[in-house]
Structure formats: C-alpha cells, structure tokens
Amino acid sequence: MVGHNWIGILQPRDASKPAQPGGCVQCHAGLGAKPNPVGKLTEADYNNIDCLLCHAPGYKRTVVKEGDRFRIAPDPSIDVLKAAQSVGKPTNEMCLRCHVGAGGGPNHKHGVTPTKDSDVHVAKGMQCVDCHPSRKHKVAGGSDLKAQELLDVKVACENCHSTPHKGEKAKILDRHTARIACQTCHIPAVARDPKMPTIVARDWTKPVLNEKTGLYGPTNKTAGNFGPEYAWWNRFMNVPPEPAGSNSDPKSKTYPWNRTE
Numbered sequence: 001m002v003g004h005n006w007i008g009i010l011q012p013r014d015a016s017k018p019a020q021p022g023g024c025v026q027c028h029a030g031l032g033a034k035p036n037p038v039g040k041l042t043e044a045d046y047n048n049i050d051c052l053l054c055h056a057p058g059y060k061r062t063v064v065k066e067g068d069r070f071r072i073a074p075d076p077s078i079d080v081l082k083a084a085q086s087v088g089k090p091t092n093e094m095c096l097r098c099h100v101g102a103g104g105g106p107n108h109k110h111g112v113t114p115t116k117d118s119d120v121h122v123a124k125g126m127q128c129v130d131c132h133p134s135r136k137h138k139v140a141g142g143s144d145l146k147a148q149e150l151l152d153v154k155v156a157c158e159n160c161h162s163t164p165h166k167g168e169k170a171k172i173l174d175r176h177t178a179r180i181a182c183q184t185c186h187i188p189a190v191a192r193d194p195k196m197p198t199i200v201a202r203d204w205t206k207p208v209l210n211e212k213t214g215l216y217g218p219t220n221k222t223a224g225n226f227g228p229e230y231a232w233w234n235r236f237m238n239v240p241p242e243p244a245g246s247n248s249d250p251k252s253k254t255y256p257w258n259r260t261e
Contacts, residue, residue: 007032007070009063012214020213021063025072027098029053032063032071053097054090056083095128118193131155157182181233181255190228190258197224201261221261228256 007023025032030048050072052059060075074080100113116123132140132155141148142155165173191198201221208219232245232252245252
C-alpha cells in the first residue's frame with residue numbers, strides 16, 4: 001500500500017520498479033524526525049526544520065536510509081548550494097508542492113487548485129501568501145480552525161472585497177454576505193480544471209496497482225466540474241468530518257464544500 005506511515009522507503013514487489021519515498025513526512029517541513037506537540041517544541045525540533053521546502057524554487061526531496069533509520073534529504077538532482085542561494089518568499093509553486101495533493105489527491109482538500117486557468121487571483125499574479133499571511137512562521141489558514149496557527153487572523157474574501165458588488169443591486173447583494181459566503185455564489189463548481197479531477201470516494205478495502213509506480217493504493221472515484229454541497233458553517237468541524245453550524249448560529253454562513261465518501 002502507499003504508506004500511511006511517518007517515513008519510509010517503499011519497494012514495489014516488481015523489482016524492475018525503483019524504491020520510492022513514502023510517508024506523511026514528505027510534506028511536513030522537517031528532515032524526518034517526528035516533531036513534539038505545539039507548545040512543547042525543543043531545540044531539536046527547530047534543528048529538524050527543512051527551510052528549503054518552503055523557500056527554495058525547484059527544490060525536491062527524497063527519503064534515505066542510514067543504518068536502521070530514515071531521514072529526509074535533497075533529491076540527488078538538486079544542487080543544494082544553488083537552492084540555498086536562491087531562497088525567497090514562498091511562491092505558489094512552493095506551497096502547491098504539498099497542498100495540491102493534501103488529503104489524498106488533486107483538489108481533494110480545496111476543490112479547486114489555484115492555477116492561472118482556474119483562479120482569477122493567480123491569473124493576476126497573486127501568490128498564496130497574499131491571502132494567507134504569516135507571523136513568525138505561523139501561517140493563517142482559511143478553513144477548519146483545528147488546522148489554524150493564527151486564530152486571530154481570518155482569511156476571508158472580505159479582507160480585500162469589503163464592498164464587493166457594484167450596480168443598482170449592490171447594497172442588497174452586499175447584505176447577503178452577512179450569512180452567505182462569497183464562495184457560495186462565486187465558486188459554483190468543484191474541480192473545474194479538466195486536467196485535475198478531484199477524489200470524491202476512496203475505498204481502502206479494494207487496493208489497486210499503480211502500473212507506473214508499482215505500488216498499491218485505494219480505489220479512488222474521481223469527478224470534475226460538479227456542483228458542491230452547501231451547509232451552514234462556523235469554521236469548526238464535527239467528527240466525522242461535517243461542517244459545524246446552523247441557521248440559528250450567528251457565526252455561521254452558508255458555504256460550499258466537497259464531501260468525500
């Protein structure tokens with residue numbers, strides 16, 4: 001199976017296929033060691049950070065084994081010195097290294113992967129960090145509060161579009177934003193880019209072989225350019241994952257969301 005582990009090297013049964021890095025650590029900005037919980041970080045945690053993952057253009061990583069331990073290392077094709085000399089503010093390319101596949105596949109987490117063809121902001125040259133600011137390396141999220149690092153910073157369309165509508169019906173439409181999220185009207189479809197369908201159902205009981213990698217993964221059902229579900233949401237989630245909120249909750253708005261079975 002494609003590993004639901006922290007770090008490792010996956011060797012396909014087909015010996016003609018190369019060994020491949022595996023594990024959650026491929027996206028976590030560390031060098032392999034498991035971090036301590038927030039609030040209990042040690043000097044070792046800070047020394048474990050791989051700054052180049054978020055700050056070096058064209059950077060790639062892999063998993064290597066030393067003795068009985070695994071660690072993250074730059075891909076052999078990378079000139080580490082050149083990468084370190086070219087560091088800068090995170091770009092969309094850097095963010096999407098991990099976020100384009102967060103949750104298991106293209107668009108699965110966000111519904112729409114921001115590209116020039118699918119997002120007007122990216123088409124105008126904006127970067128992810130323009131809407132998701134950071135403070136002391138803590139990044140403001142825009143979704144479930146459990147994943148937020150800056151609780152006092154709300155990422156929302158209204159941060160820039162305080163009076164978004166124009167024309168004779170502008171005041172009426174602007175009043176709707178008190179209980180209807182901008183995305184409800186302005187993102188009417190999920191996974192609009194035909195090159196990036198999203199996962200709508202995943203079945204781990206029916207493993208399938210990826211002929212290219214030689215590894216097994218779940219049976220995935222994908223779809224694209226379909227209408228989302230709508231729900232009242234107050235920025236928290238119930239368990240199992242379901243938007244928390246209601247019409248009677250003044251902090252809730254109607255939002256679109258993508259359910260995965």
